Amino acid sequence: MTRSALHAEPNRRDLLKGLSAGVAAAALGGLSPAFAQSNPYAGLKGEPLELLIWDGGAFVDNMMASVQAKWSAVGGGTLKFRKVPFGDLDRAVRSANQGGAGPDVFLANAPNVITYKKLGLIEPVTDMFSKEDLEDFFPTVRLGSEIDGEFYGPSTNENGQALYYDRQLTDRYGIKLPETLADAWTWDEWLRVFKEIQAGERKRRGNEQFFALYPNMGNTGLFFSGIFPRSAGGKGSNAWKMVSDDGLKSSGYLNSAEALQGLQLIQDIHHKHAIAPVSTQKDMFYNDQVAFFCGVPLYLAPIKKARPDIDLATAPVPFIKTPIIHTGSFAWLVNRQTAKMGDAKLFVKFMGSPEGNDVVARGWTSPPIRKSMVADRPEFKTKPMALFIDSITEWSVPRPKVPGFSELDTMWSRLEADIVSGGDVKALADDAARRIDAQLRRYA
Amino acid sequence: MPHPTAASGRDISRRNRSAAFLEGWGPALVFLCPALVMLCLFKLWPIAEAIHTSTGTFDPGGQRIDTAGFDNFGFALSDSRFQWGLWLSLAAAIVKVPVQLALGLAAALMLRANTGGNALVRAMVISPMFFGLPVTTFVFAYLFDANVGAINAILSGIGLPRVAWLSTEAPAQLLVLGLSVWRDVGVTMLVFLAGLSAIPPQIAAAARLDGAGPLALFFTITLPLLARSFQFAVVLATLASFQILVPVLMLTKGGPTGATDLASFQIYETAFSYFDLGTASSMSLLLLVGLIVVIALELRWLAVKWTYE
Known part of the structure; x- marks a missing residue:
């Protein structure tokens, strides 16, 4: 008892420790609202999402496994994949909601975005991307997915020729x-x-x-x-x-x-x-x-x-x-009839972010969709591949x-x-x- | 007010008639039921659905947006491309059916004896049916490639000019039909093998005793007695001719310049590439009617008027 009482008595060092901890706690407590605001995925419920993608075998499976890992790291839920042969992708998207609400997210051929918008199949995700985000995208990423002032989804990668x-x-x-x-x-x-x-x-x-x-x-x-x-x-x-x-x-x-x-x-x-x-x-x-x-x-x-x-x-x-x-590739699009609109839109936001896009663009050994990300891909800054980036920035147009x-x-x-x-x-x-x-x- | 006794008498009579009907047809219906269910589910219902679809207008998302009456039929019939497709399908049948029958019959005659070697060769003739058509078509695409294909390499090796098989009209048609015959000839051979095995050997033996040679035996005994098999094989081959799709889809896509633009391919393209379900359904119904007419004529011409006593 006596020993315990003696040890419980604070010394100078303990006082300093306590003071430091108090300052740190106060600082963190004060910062936490700001931290919550800057969390790009605030509001994520971690719901499971179903994705309609094309069946690219182990190549696509491995890539999507990496996407799942990174998505989970930011609080995302399980991704379930509905795979169709590449040739059936357009048909599958068009008919996705005919038997009730279909998959939450589509990975679709980017030039078809306007078709799906016209058919009322997809939801705009303009609110998911800041002005800086949109300006960081290569111009054709925006050109391809922007219809009547609304942005419908980022591409998976860029494609010079x-x-x-x-x-x-x-x-x-x-x-x-x-x-x-x-x-x-x-x-x-x-x-x-x-x-x-x-x-x-x-x-x-x-x-x-x-x-x-x-x-x-x-x-x-x-x-x-x-x-x-x-x-x-x-x-x-x-x-x-x-x-x-x-x-x-x-x-x-x-x-x-x-x-x-x-x-x-x-x-x-x-x-x-x-x-x-x-x-x-x-x-x-x-x-x-x-x-x-x-x-x-x-x-x-x-x-x-x-x-x-x-x-x-x-x-x-x-x-x-x-x-x-011509450039453009596949685009991540949100099904307008999804019951998980919040998480689906945040997933598309994630796939347009540097961390999300990096997985897919690297998987496809293709340039990323953001200009700022090219700096992280030395192979696209040097010959012979730098020419692809130049062709994207100077010559490219969407189909x-x-x-x-x-x-x-x-x-x-x-x-x-x-x-x-x-x-x-x-x-x-x-x-x-x-x-x-x-x-x-x-x-x- | 009807007399109660008379009414109950009618009930008894109705029950008796029902019982009698069930006694006669009941067991038959029980046995027929699975087949009838399958027929309704997989044949009649799709046809009814196609008829309903053919009278509608659909948006490019596949949603029915309006009723079109018979407009889709009028549109399909007035479309020069579909007219060409129908004639081309008929021409394909006219070429494919006799060739397939001749090859199938020849194979059956040569392989009719039950020996181990024949069994092996029969299996080889039938084998194209076991492989998926997309797989075999893919192999054909490589074999007949103009620049890197094995067939052109062989032709070139023996001093013959290379052929642009897939981008020249006649060779492309030949290739599509050839692939189709190669795949289906095994079925025809099986039909004729079954027909040959059903011919009583005494008939041929009697003819031989009467001094008939191999040719006479074939033309006066074998061929006439194969009439039923012949009829069946013709109908099967005709059906298959009008359904050629995968080789066109994978090899030529209707080209070059419409040379292989068969009606079946056009129906597929209209439904699944242009999402015009109403027109595609009316096209398929028109093709169905045409096919029924052709097969009815074939059955009439090939009607068998004899039976084994």
């Missing part, structure tokens, strides 16, 4: 290619190089099936090939727009005189100039069967795996009159912003295939424009 090639191959012919957008070449300049390299390599290899360029057509919709007619027009011209401003008419745009020039070039690179294979097998570059591969950053990893020995370089994509590339984008994309793919097969370009474009208009009219 460039030509991948092996510098050892061009060195063999003493050809110096442009490395920056400022030095970018037109198609006429490129065609001379393509022909020279193709002829030289065919002779050297004794193989007539070596081609200069894989333009990445056939199964990518208008992401790559759509820039041919758009590049043929001046900025703001009908060809450049591809569809009318209200997104309901392609006649006079897709088949304008300038656009036809671009469409004709699609045919010519396969037949008249014969520098591109009609094959749609993407692995031709991986197998060293083409010299140049029009691609996005996502291809970096498979190229490095398939051809570790090459001196990988990139060059700006060719243009006819106006430099242009045509039309309600009914998937219908447009389907019909474009058909038009492109028919042009590549050698059909009459003007007749095909006129017919396609007429049919596209009939579909777009349904959204009027």
Whole structure:
């Protein structure tokens, strides 16, 4: 008893400790309201959320497992995934609420945002992002998801375009290619190089099936090939727009005189100039069967795996009159009928934040959606990948912003295939424009 | 007011009739019930649903927004692309059915003997049915690729020109039909094998005693006695011809320049790429009616008027 009483008596050091603790407690107590206000996920209930995503196998599963871990760390609930094949994603989103409220969040093809808005399927998340957030996004992230002043959801990543090639191959012919957008070449300049390299390599290899360029057509919709007619027009011209401003008419745009020039070039690179294979097998570059591969950053990893020995370089994509590339990827969208609106919107906010976006953008080996995040990705600050960032900031536009984008994309793919097969370009474009208009009219 | 005795007499009579009916049809209905339920659930109901859908207008989200009456039928019939698709489907059937029948019959005749080797080859002929059509189509896409495909490599190796199989009209049509025949010929072979095994061997033996050679035996005995199998195989092959979809969807998407734009593919595209459910349903009903007419004609032409005594 006596010992205890003696030990309970405070000494000078104990007094100092107590004073420090009191000051710290007072400081924390005073700061706690401010701390609560700055918590970006205040109001999160930790409810389980169901996400509609495309089934990308282990690749996407691993990525989403990382998302789950980070989401849980900020207080988010369990994520449940409803997976559909990639080709069924649009159909799944459109019909998501037909049997009652569907998944809480959609991972959808970004150009379809306007369609889903038109069909009343998605909820704006403008209130989830500050002015600084929106300004930090690459401009096309906003352009793609902003409709009538409301922001509907951030993309998963950005997507520049460039030509991948092996510098050892061009060195063999003493050809110096442009490395920056400022030095970018037109198609006429490129065609001379393509022909020279193709002829030289065919002779050297004794193989007539070596081609200069894989333009990445056939199964990518208008992401790559759509820039041919758009590049043929001046900025703001009908060809450049591809569809009318209200997104309901392609006649006079897709088949304008300038656009036809671009469409004709699609045919010519396969037949008249014969520098591109009609094959749609993407692995031709991986197998060293083409010299140049029009691609996005996502291809970096498979190229490095398939051809570790090459001196990988990139060059700006060719243009006819106006430099242009398409960008955009998938977008996180909130189902307008979700019963968990609060958590669903906060999840989308999280996926647009640096920590959330970093997981997905890295998973896709693609540039992030925020300009500030590029600094954390040294590979996109140096050659050869820096060109992708430059193409995003200087050349990129979203794919045509039309309600009914998937219908447009389907019909474009058909038009492109028919042009590549050698059909009459003007007749095909006129017919396609007429049919596209009939579909777009349904959204009027 | 009816007489109570007369009324109860009518009740008894009704009960007797019901009992008699049940006695006659009851067991049959019990046995037929599962099949009838399946028929209603998976055949009649979808057709009724398609008829209902065909009379509606749908928004691009798949919601019915209005009644269209028969407008969708008028639109489909006046669409030059769908007209082309119907003719193309008919042409596909005209080419596919005889080729498939000839190959199936030849395979059945060659493999009819029950030997171990024949069993193995039969299994190989049937095997394309076991693999998923998307898988086999994917393999075909690689095999027949213009630049990196094995078939063109072989053609090139023996000095023949390469063929742009998927981007030239006739080769693309040939490829789609070829893939379809390759997959379905096993079924036809099975039908003919069953038919061949049902022919009493005494008939052939008697014909041989009468001096019939192999050709005479085939044309005067085997072929006529295969008439029922023939009829069945023709109907099956015709149905399959009008349903060709996956090869078009995965290989050509209706191209090049509409060369493989079959009606079945157009229906799929209208419903699931353009989300125009009303038009797609009316197109499928028109195709169904056309198919019924074609099959009715086939059944009439191939009607069997004999029976084994």
